[in-house]
Amino acid sequence: MDDAALNDIYMSIGNTFELENMLDECMPIILKYFKLTSFSLYKTNNMHELKLIYSTECMEMDKENFEAMIKRLEHQYNKDVSSLIVEKVKDTYYYLFILKGFEYLLLWKHPNSLDNEAIALLKNISIKLQHAIYGCKIHDTLHEVQNNLEDNTILLNTIIDTVPLSIFWKDVTSTYLGGNKLFLKDAQCKNIDHLRGKNDYQLPWSSKDAQYYRAQHKKVLGTGVAILDYEEPYVDENGMERWASTSLVPLKNTDGKVFGLLGTYYDITLKKESEYKLKVHRDALAYQATHDSLTGLPSRSLFMDRLKHAIYFAKRNESKVAVLFIDIDKFKNINDSYGHPFGDLAIKKVAKRIRNNIRTIDTVARFGGDEFIVLLDNIVEPSVITTILSRIVKSLETSIVIHHASVHISLSIGITLYPDDAKTSDELLINSDMAMYEAKKMGRNNYQYYTTEMMQRYEVRRELELKLHNAIENKEFTLFYQPKFKLGALEDTFIGMEALIRWKDMDKNIYVPPTTFIPIAEETGIIIPLGEWIMEEGMSQIVSWYKQGFEPGTLALNFSMMQLQENDFLQYFQNILKTTGCKPEWIEIEITESQIMKSPETTIKILNSLHEIGIKIAMDDFGTGYSSLSYLKRLPLDILKIDKSFIDNIIEDKKEMDIVQGILALAKNLKLTVIAEGVEKVEQRDILFKNGCQYIQGYYYTEPLSAEDVEKYL
Ligand code: C2E
Ligand code: CA
Numbered sequence: 256m257d258d259a260a261l262n263d264i265y266m267s268i269g270n271t272f273e274l275e276n277m278l279d280e281c282m283p284i285i286l287k288y289f290k291l292t293s294f295s296l297y298k299t300n301n302m303h304e305l306k307l308i309y310s311t312e313c314m315e316m317d318k319e320n321f322e323a324m325i326k327r328l329e330h331q332y333n334k335d336v337s338s339l340i341v342e343k344v345k346d347t348y349y350y351l352f353i354l355k356g357f358e359y360l361l362l363w364k365h366p367n368s369l370d371n372e373a374i375a376l377l378k379n380i381s382i383k384l385q386h387a388i389y390g391c392k393i394h395d396t397l398h399e400v401q402n403n404l405e406d407n408t409i410l411l412n413t414i415i416d417t418v419p420l421s422i423f424w425k426d427v428t429s430t431y432l433g434g435n436k437l438f439l440k441d442a443q444c445k446n447i448d449h450l451r452g453k454n455d456y457q458l459p460w461s462s463k464d465a466q467y468y469r470a471q472h473k474k475v476l477g478t479g480v481a482i483l484d485y486e487e488p489y490v491d492e493n494g495m496e497r498w499a500s501t502s503l504v505p506l507k508n509t510d511g512k513v514f515g516l517l518g519t520y521y522d523i524t525l526k527k528e529s530e531y532k533l534k535v536h537r538d539a540l541a542y543q544a545t546h547d548s549l550t551g552l553p554s555r556s557l558f559m560d561r562l563k564h565a566i567y568f569a570k571r572n573e574s575k576v577a578v579l580f581i582d583i584d585k586f587k588n589i590n591d592s593y594g595h596p597f598g599d600l601a602i603k604k605v606a607k608r609i610r611n612n613i614r615t616i617d618t619v620a621r622f623g624g625d626e627f628i629v630l631l632d633n634i635v636e637p638s639v640i641t642t643i644l645s646r647i648v649k650s651l652e653t654s655i656v657i658h659h660a661s662v663h664i665s666l667s668i669g670i671t672l673y674p675d676d677a678k679t680s681d682e683l684l685i686n687s688d689m690a691m692y693e694a695k696k697m698g699r700n701n702y703q704y705y706t707t708e709m710m711q712r713y714e715v716r717r718e719l720e721l722k723l724h725n726a727i728e729n730k731e732f733t734l735f736y737q738p739k740f741k742l743g744a745l746e747d748t749f750i751g752m753e754a755l756i757r758w759k760d761m762d763k764n765i766y767v768p769p770t771t772f773i774p775i776a777e778e779t780g781i782i783i784p785l786g787e788w789i790m791e792e793g794m795s796q797i798v799s800w801y802k803q804g805f806e807p808g809t810l811a812l813n814f815s816m817m818q819l820q821e822n823d824f825l826q827y828f829q830n831i832l833k834t835t836g837c838k839p840e841w842i843e844i845e846i847t848e849s850q851i852m853k854s855p856e857t858t859i860k861i862l863n864s865l866h867e868i869g870i871k872i873a874m875d876d877f878g879t880g881y882s883s884l885s886y887l888k889r890l891p892l893d894i895l896k897i898d899k900s901f902i903d904n905i906i907e908d909k910k911e912m913d914i915v916q917g918i919l920a921l922a923k924n925l926k927l928t929v930i931a932e933g934v935e936k937v938e939q940r941d942i943l944f945k946n947g948c949q950y951i952q953g954y955y956y957t958e959p960l961s962a963e964d965v966e967k968y969l
């Protein structure tokens with residue numbers, strides 16, 4: 256073997272750092288030089304599974320033999336590092352070298368063996384190979400590491416430039432070292448080199464902002480403590496005020512020494528703006544919730560809050576609190592006559608007058624509609640209440656003028672006191688409302704202090720009210736009928752009857768008098784469905800009697816103003832006439848004088864249209880109310896019903912008889928039929944007959960009867 260050949264081999268072994276190239280280059284020389292047949296490089300892992308890494312030709316040695324060979328080689332290797340196994344299978348000689356780690360080099364020669372010198376040389380070459388393979392491996396690893404490193408830097412840069420954050424870093428002297436794309440844009444720098452080395456005063460921030468940034472950065476650089484997620488305002492390049500959320504983190508080396516600062520921030524202007532809008536919106540809502548839009552006065556909820564506070568302090572100071580419930584009298588009339596916009600202005604003016612006459616520590620709130628509530632706080636001397644009350648009342652003595660129209664407004668006021676009447680705000684509210692209600696009943700334009708009797712009455716009433724709500728559905732109502740008679744010299748004749756409602760309270764199994772529940776039904780509006788039921792029931796009944804061949808005459812139905820004023824009353828009424836098959840001449844309508852006087856003009860209209868379709872109209876309880884002759888003339892009346900109170904003492908009291916005579920004369924003049932109500936005794940009947948009264952109704956004949964019982968009279 257000459258040195259030049261060996262040198263060739265060595266050169267090619269050391270030529271490249273890629274294993275495959277290196278083997279490709281050196282193997283043909285080795286094979287040729289040693290006249291070897293083939294060459295293979297194997298690898299085992301620690302499980303001793305063999306893997307062919309490289310071979311000059313596809314040559315597989317018998318697997319079992321090869322493995323046995325390797326075992327032997329390893330055994331030998333433990334004693335002698337540079338060992339080699341030579342085996343002869345048939346006429347092929349196999350040379351197996353162990354390289355470092357898990358690599359093996361297998362060479363074989365056919366048909367002769369290698370001489371010792373060649374084997375020694377091959378051993379030498381295999382050691383060289385071994386080094387070269389090792390070198391290749393290190394090179395590959397290094398290469399991989401470097402590739403990874405490059406990848407990581409690219410990745411990092413991509414992240415830094417992709418996140419929607421502006422990022423910058425500074426050294427310990429607060430000089431910029433770098434920043435991402437977003438930051439460079441803000442700093443108006445083309446690239447990092449443009450930024451590097453600059454301080455805040457050299458960047459396009461306003462000097463105020465620059466000063467502020469430096470101060471913040473110095474703080475972090477000085478203390479080594481991060482400041483995270485704080486909101487800061489700044490002015491952008493267009494001079495617009497904007498907001499950023501900023502975090503500043505100190506950069507520390509392994510000893511914990513601060514060598515710089517990393518800052519990030521992002522724009523939160525939109526978020527701030529929507530937060531601001533939301534706040535404005537919320538504040539507006541809160542104001543709306545706590546204030547009345549018409550008068551600007553506190554609302555119910557705000558009032559209740561203040562009342563609770565006032566109670567709390569009164570308790571501590573042993574003082575008193577007064578609650579005034581104020582309702583404008585007959586406000587509905589103002590709305591009806593002048594319209595709602597006028598009504599609204601009137602409410603505003605009343606609100607102003609009340610407010611001007613309470614103390615600054617007091618509160619007046621609007622409770623909706625025409626209701627106000629006043630809190631008189633911290634009352635040490637109760638006479639203050641009366642003073643304020645009379646001031647409020649007096650303030651309304653002067654009419655309110657709106658658009659040249661002057662209206663007189665009066666108030667009904669209920670007063671209650673803490674701690675005298677109640678301990679809680681809710682109770683005080685109920686008390687004052689109740690007292691106000693009492694003031695209304697006392698004829699309006701006055702004030703009433705709460706009393707415990709009011710509460711008792713209220714509770715009874717409330718209970719009835721609740722029951723009344725379900726009474727129609729529960730079929731608790733029935734109609735009774737009280738016959739009416741025409742007086743005659745020989746005998747009195749049946750002419751018809753009045754339908755009177757009866758309510759049986761099923762829980763208590765008692766009849767509740769209509770004088771008790773009708774007013775409640777009117778106030779709660781239950782009178783509307785109830786009235787409809789009465790019309791249907793009464794008309795069906797009289798139709799049924801006529802159909803059965805009876806002669807029931809006319810049926811009088813009682814109505815209250817509220818029912819007549821329902822929008823579609825006339826249509827509804829006619830509808831029931833039609834569906835039940837009732838003739839108009841069978842029906843009379845009774846309405847009391849006081850009901851008519853609630854709203855005379857409207858009543859005249861409605862009664863006229865009823866009269867036109869053939870319904871007779873009776874004025875009920877005549878003589879008890881405020882009768883105006885002019886209205887009597889204008890109303891389409893057919894009948895006057897003299898109230899029972901005039902009949903009661905008609906025998907004993909001459910004056911009563913005079914009144915009745917007067918009514919009879921008036922009726923004759925107006926061509927009205929007169930019927931006397933509540934006739935109980937024969938003497939009463941006789942004197943009425945003698946004086947020209949033609950019709951009577953009363954216990955003298957009978958009490959109101961059930962439909963079944965009334966049939967005896969038909
Ligand atoms: P009203 O319309 O004046 O009815 C007459 C009332 O006097 C009835 O009382 C009747 O039972 C009673 N009465 C009749 N004759 C005598 C008598 O000789 N002596 C005595 N002491 N009383 C007599 P009732 O049924 O208790 O009704 C009371 C009031 O309730 C009625 O007075 C009427 O205003 C109202 N009312 C009754 N039914 C209805 C109804 O269906 N609708 C409406 N809106 N009100 C009704
Ligand atoms: Ca009646």
Ligand code: CA
Nearest residue numbers: 875876896932
């Ligand atoms: Ca009556």
